[in-house]
Amino acid sequence: MRIRPVVAVVALVALFAGGAVTATGRASAAHPPAPVHTAGRVKPSNGGLLYSWPGVYFEGRFRGTSVGVTLDDPAADYDVEVDGAVVATLVTPAAGTHRVSGLARGTHRIRVVKRSESPWATSSFGGFVAGPGGAILAAPPARRRQIEFIGDSYTAGYGNMSATRTCTSDELHRTTNADRAFGALTARRFGADYQTNAFSGRGMVRNYNGSDPGTDYRTYYERALLAVPGDVWPTRGWRPQLVVVGLGINDFSTPVNPGEPWTAETLATAYREAYQGFIDTLRARYGPRAVIVVSATYVYNTTALADAAQQVVAERNARGDDRVRYWYYGNEGLDYGGCDWHPSRADHEVIANRLTEFVDTLQLRW
CATH class of the missing domain: 2.60.120.260 (Galactose-binding domain-like)
Structure with missing residues (x-):
């Protein structure tokens, strides 16, 4: 079409x-x-x-x-x-x-x-x-299974339908398709209702290349209407059994700039501390039975994201929350052919396959 x-x-x-x-x-x-x-x-x-x-x-x-x-x-x-x-x-x-x-x-x-x-x-x-x-x-009934996907441009399907890595702003908008991103693909395989709560360029504590200081993904998470400060979306009727969080690419993919309030080491510490608080927020919203997946992926020339995400899960598990799990997907088999070297539509299929296999190991009670 x-x-x-x-x-x-x-x-x-x-x-x-x-x-x-x-x-x-x-x-x-x-x-x-x-x-x-x-x-x-x-x-x-x-x-x-x-x-x-x-x-x-x-x-x-x-x-x-x-x-x-x-x-x-x-x-x-x-x-x-x-x-x-x-x-x-x-x-x-x-x-x-x-x-x-x-x-x-x-x-x-x-x-x-x-x-x-x-x-x-x-x-x-x-x-x-x-x-x-x-x-x-009459409307179709709600599905019993519910999954929430939280993340950045990878989760949003940024430029995934593009035939080239170089895109104008208009081409980016035309070729971004969240319905063909790995989250939506995975949810359909499990017959689940889902939310794609993704915001490109945002990190857990630091946005891409230090942009928009004073805000991060958490600034917007509670909202239904992103452009309305203070907006809060009530969660009634939404009780996902699975929450997949993919935040950190923007925190760690660029070096800390002069004038930012971190070093590489303190950024990792701030990230881990903020992540624990964010999981606390998810627990308060969705209860102790929801499985929360802390996901990480390949980031060029650094293992900072994978290392920090693993530590978040290890710390959480040590506190007795064994329903927080770590999932890593590498760059094997990915062409990053989407806009600005983002995953392509084919890549999202590969990632969805890997996520489906991982979810199958969780033995969810849904």
């Missing part, structure tokens, strides 16, 4: 075999989001749902030959799936109802997923709208 920008509210958005997608009208509270299933961090507002994190998805069922998707998002891209197949990609969809038409008669499942990152913006989903002669049916 070739990506086309939405240039007007009434515009052709995409074409696919057996149907088409068009955008008409404006988003309206007349089409509330229920019945719809989502596991993402969303907040109700004016009959719709607001959200910010990548990978947020909405699932529904309908009867008929067409269905509308009400969206308003000038910053992010979406894939629209019908019966498990991607039928369109909506690029920064204008406020309105984007209609899938030309479908076979009968009952269908629809899934809409936010592909890209837009932490500076707030996205809006207004629900599914029945086509002429059709009906929106």
